[in-house]
Every structure is written in C-alpha cells, then in structure tokens.
Amino acid sequence: MTSLDMNLDNYFARMQRGQVPPPPICSLLGGRIGAVDLKAGTLESAYHATPAFLNPAGQVQRGMLGAMLDDVTAMLVTASRTQISDLPILDLSP
Template sequence: MTHRVGQFRDMIEGRRPAPPAAQLLGWKLLAIDPAVGSIEVEFLATESFLNPAGSVQGGLLGAMLDDTVGPAAMAFLGGDRMAQTLELKVSFMRPARPGRLVGRGRVVHSGREILFLEGELRDSDQRLIATATATARAVAVHSGPQQTKLA
C-alpha cells in the first residue's frame, strides 16, 4: 500500500486549510478511497456564481469538476507527487442553481506519468448537472516557493 503523506493529506485531515479556489467553491470532502483513486466532494454554489440567465456560470462548474477529479488523482498518487491538469473537457447536461452540488471523481487509468480521470456533478435532487474527463500529469511535489521562468 502506498504511504499517504503531503499537503493534500494534511488538508483532508484538517491540519492545513484548503486552497483559496477550493474555499471559494465551498469544497468539502465527503468520502475518499485513495487505493482506487475515487472521491466524493461537496460544493456550495452561491448567488455570486450566477450568470445573467440565473444559473451557475459554466466556468465555475468546470472549476468544481477540476476540483473533483484533481483531488481524486492526488489521493491516488499518495503525496509525493501531485496531479497537474493537462486538459479538461466538460459536458453540461442542465443548468445548476445555487445550493449544494456533489462531485464524484475517479482515476480511470494511470500510467507512469499520465492519469486519465472522470467526474460528475449532481445537484441536491441527484440530477446530473455536468460531467468531465481529464488528463493529468503526475509531477513531483516541491516544498518551498516555486520560481517560474518565462521563455
């Protein structure tokens, strides 16, 4: 069994706060199975998430799905590597209204560096709101501030 350590583990065990984006989305862990790379999380869509049509803006739903499949991959990776999203495809089934939304994500397949992920987002009535597929790269976790070089 892989030893589970790192910033993600610290966050889900309450020793570290969630990242600001997760806090904005109202991210809350409901269930997790690191061995198979599955997760269930809750989001709180607020009135400030609404578009002019009165439904939750699609980009925020995409962010919720990214914050579902990414943590599924992070749990699966065990803490010494993190999941860097390479691509995310979102399909919208119906509009979302403010309130509780539940995301379920899982690792479909993992290679040495690349992971394939799936996720779904449902409302409080269990209606399917949106689905996503994603590809992520497993990269080493670095402690300390990161320097980014521009070409």
C-alpha cells in the same frame, strides 16, 4: 467511508487530518470533501454555488462548473500522489 492511509504525508492526507487548510480555490468554490476511497479511485465532494456564480438566467455559469470539476479532479490526483510538484495538467476540452 474513507479509505485513505492517514499515515501518508502528502498534502491531501495532511489536509484531511486538519494540519493544513484546503486550497483557497476549494474554499472559494464552497467545496467540501466527503468520502475518499483510493483503492476504488473515488472521492465524493460537494460544492455550494453562491449567487455570485449565477448568470442572468439564474443558472450556474458553466465556467464555474468547470472550475468545480477541475478542483475535485485535482483533489483526487493529489490524494493519490506523494508530492504535489508532479501533478499533471488536466485538459477538460471536448
């Protein structure tokens, strides 16, 4: 279920309407946006880790997981903003 004001003219709303492509990093990471509920502050997404993302042990590299988390967090922030020029910098440090 999507609770996104499709009358919004921000980048995220235009992307959801198919007017602009997703950011290249989202495509590189195999990202797809699912349900969006701005009132609840939630966004569901899925990422497909290709074999290129795996370490020698066959697990997804933590840096790639960090990139996926950064991308989905940026998507949620972008969805709630009217302009993308004022996005905050996100710090995922422990």
